[in-house]
Amino acid sequence: MADNKKMVEAITSMDVDFAQWYTDVVKKAELCDYASVKGCMVIKPAGYAIWENIQNELDRRFKETGVQNVYMPIFIPESLLEKEKDHVEGFAPEVAWVTHGGLEPLQERMCVRPTSETLFCDFYAKDIHSYRDLPRVYNQWCSVVRWEKTTRPFLRSREFLWQEGHTAHATAEEAEARTIQMLNVYAAFCEEVLAIPVIKGQKTDKEKFAGAEATYTIESLMHDGKALQSGTSHNFGDGFAKAFDIQFTDKDNTLKYVHQTSWGMTTRMIGALIMVHGDDNGLVLPPRIAPVQVMIVPVQQQKEGVLDKAFQLEDRLKKAGFSVKTDDSEKSPGWKFADCEMRGIPLRVEIGPKDMEKNQAVLVRRDTHEKSFISLDELETKVSEMLDTIQKAMYDKAKAHRDSHTYEAVEWDGFVDTINNKPGFVKAMWCGCQECEDKIKEETGATSRCMPFEQENLSDTCICCKKPAKKMVYWGRAY
Numbered sequence: 273m274a275d276n277k278k279m280v281e282a283i284t285s286m287d288v289d290f291a292q293w294y295t296d297v298v299k300k301a302e303l304c305d306y307a308s309v310k311g312c313m314v315i316k317p318a319g320y321a322i323w324e325n326i327q328n329e330l331d332r333r334f335k336e337t338g339v340q341n342v343y344m345p346i347f348i349p350e351s352l353l354e355k356e357k358d359h360v361e362g363f364a365p366e367v368a369w370v371t372h373g374g375l376e377p378l379q380e381r382m383c384v385r386p387t388s389e390t391l392f393c394d395f396y397a398k399d400i401h402s403y404r405d406l407p408r409v410y411n412q413w414c415s416v417v418r419w420e421k422t423t424r425p426f427l428r429s430r431e432f433l434w435q436e437g438h439t440a441h442a443t444a445e446e447a448e449a450r451t452i453q454m455l456n457v458y459a460a461f462c463e464e465v466l467a468i469p470v471i472k473g474q475k476t477d478k479e480k481f482a483g484a485e486a487t488y489t490i491e492s493l494m495h496d497g498k499a500l501q502s503g504t505s506h507n508f509g510d511g512f513a514k515a516f517d518i519q520f521t522d523k524d525n526t527l528k529y530v531h532q533t534s535w536g537m538t539t540r541m542i543g544a545l546i547m548v549h550g551d552d553n554g555l556v557l558p559p560r561i562a563p564v565q566v567m568i569v570p571v572q573q574q575k576e577g578v579l580d581k582a583f584q585l586e587d588r589l590k591k592a593g594f595s596v597k598t599d600d601s602e603k604s605p606g607w608k609f610a611d612c613e614m615r616g617i618p619l620r621v622e623i624g625p626k627d628m629e630k631n632q633a634v635l636v637r638r639d640t641h642e643k644s645f646i647s648l649d650e651l652e653t654k655v656s657e658m659l660d661t662i663q664k665a666m667y668d669k670a671k672a673h674r675d676s677h678t679y680e681a682v683e684w685d686g687f688v689d690t691i692n693n694k695p696g697f698v699k700a701m702w703c704g705c706q707e708c709e710d711k712i713k714e715e716t717g718a719t720s721r722c723m724p725f726e727q728e729n730l731s732d733t734c735i736c737c738k739k740p741a742k743k744m745v746y747w748g749r750a751y
């Protein structure tokens with residue numbers, strides 16, 4: 273393997289320097305490149321194909337729950353952004369402003385959307401009149417701009433792609449139910465498709481979305497033990513409705529404010545895929561999200577009939593519904609194997625003259641490098657079984673890693689020691705005061721990731737101040 277690695281250029285070992293390993297994988301798997309605009313990225317075909325698969329699968333799941341797609345403008349007039357006080361305070365430090373139209377200064381400057389609550393609210397105020405107009409369950413796929421100071425490909429960039437759902441409901445109960453429903457859609461998508469296990473819970477007031485009554489989150493753990501917020505769902509109550517005057521006439525003929533939600537998932541999930549599943553040979557993609565699930569590599573392809581056979585297998589697998597390619601380039605098989613690994617293709621099928629004599633092919637799993645020989649008569653079933661096996665094994669491995677990197681602390685010294693020396697989640701009790709949260713962040717760099725729905729009572733007192741505890745919280749250093 274050492275030779276093959278050289279051919280595709282070795283990447284930094286993840287145990288030596290995880291950040292450099294990440295950058296190497298992003299670059300060598302050709303997912304994205306730097307743009308001439310600082311903090312922005314060029315998403316290349318291999319990266320964008322993953323995003324398209326994320327979009328397709330999420331969109332299908334959204335629509336099953338009644339979501340409709342719309343599109344809002346990219347610009348927000350300053351007066352609109354300022355209507356909800358907490359919201360503008362939360363986003364003002366990182367918005368980009370448009371001050372000129374052509375050569376003329378604008379009468380009112382406009383920001384490039386950092387998120388679109390204000391635009392949806394402005395629209396709903398004009399468009400919702402009666403209880404018959406509710407619920408509104410809209411979503412848009414777009415990019416947003418946040419002028420971040422430090423950026424990293426996929427994880428934090430000044431412009432990124434996402435979807436943002438914005439709903440309006442007649443009652444508080446309905447809005448809360450929708451908030452939880454969408455969190456569950458995200459959790460199921462992460463676990464079933466991306467093979468990433470998640471913790472579902474609620475953000476503390478300090479960490480919640482600017483303007484939200486409650487923010488729910490799914491948190492996942494990367495290979496280096498850092499947490500990643502993977503999707504959020506917010507219940508706004510009627511706060512935005514009051515600020516934007518979104519009222520409807522209810523069945524009892526009285527005017528009422530709507531209750532709203534919003535929820536989003538972004539291209540940072542590509543970063544999560546890299547950091548949860550990747551290894552020292554490159555990217556490892558779960559079969560259900562991989563743009564290419566199977567790569568056929570002909571061995572001794574100059575020998576008569578080998579390439580024809582490879583294309584025949586490709587045809588058969590395509591007809592069976594798999595996403596498959598054949599690498600018929602002039603490169604050596606060793607180079608092709610390493611290239612497949614770098615790009616994270618879940619399954620490799622090798623076929624050469626000796627295999628043809630025996631009516632067999634070699635299957636090689638990307639996740640474990642295990643080889644197996646299969647009869648060509650059973651190609652479709654064996655490939656299908658193998659992809660299912662890989663999908664499940666990748667989830668199990670990620671979950672085992674997360675579980676073995678989740679710790680408990682009941683006293684302060686142990687908590688600090690764990691945060692400093694054992695990268696991962698630390699479960700500890702909390703009194704509910706922001707002072708303790710601030711102190712924990714200041715002294716350890718860890719933030720509260722969430723108050724999980726599945727609560728445990730580890731002790732009766734706060735890990736920080738020893739006052740009576742209210743919640744068990746997952747803490748960790750995060751991306």
Ligand SMILES: [Zn+2]
Nearest residue numbers: 703708734737
């Ligand atoms: Zn406390």
